[in-house]
Amino acid sequence: MAMAPTRHAGLALLVGVVLSMIGSLIFPGGPLVDPVDQTDFAGAIEALAANPGLGHLTTLMVIVGMLLHGYALLALFGLARGGEGFQGPGLRFGIIVSLFGWGLFILSLAKRHMVIHLTQRADIADTASLQEFFDAAALTGHTEMSGLILGFIVIYPFGSALTGLGLVPRFDAMDVFKAACYGLVLVGVVGFLNFVLALFVPDADLLLHLMINNLVLMFGSVCLFVIGLGMYRGRSEFVPADTT
Known part of the structure; x- marks a missing residue:
């Protein structure tokens, strides 16, 4: 028997979360492999340059994972049909904002691929001046990558909170799936407050x-995994009325 569209999307979200989390944990310079201060751009680039194969692999894993996130979230778009407030336009806008933010994040990861490539070119440069050129280009690319990530950090709290607020009212009783939707709201609130404090608090x-x-993002990934599990299990709260 063919898998229902919502179950298919739920499976995509489960796989996407796993790929993204693994790729984010084991990329060179990340939490587990040659960890460095990611605000130290030169150090972060050196970590990527020291292990380009793993850098490319983990970056690609996260890109594929985020694409699966987007595919899964589109399956929830139909839930907003006929709804009002957060359950209607709010949920739609939350999904659209989330997709836009994830798109920026994917672009930043594409930049990382380019940064790794430039460090590889620097290693085989024929002259010192050419090596210096590629090193400078890698630093510029890493800076641009960080700018795209900052754009994602600005946007994702709104998408997360609105999506969570749109899903919560669909549940009658509290369970792990409703808690995960509340978790998305919490991710949005804490993520936004953290960003504001970073901007305006002196020193x-x-x-x-x-x-x-x-x-916060890791907690959000856990919430999305739980929601993906609910979608895969065919929970009615995640299934549009026209597919039931």
């Missing part, structure tokens, strides 16, 4: 705010 510890942001 803010940027590394601390980055760590908080990463923990």
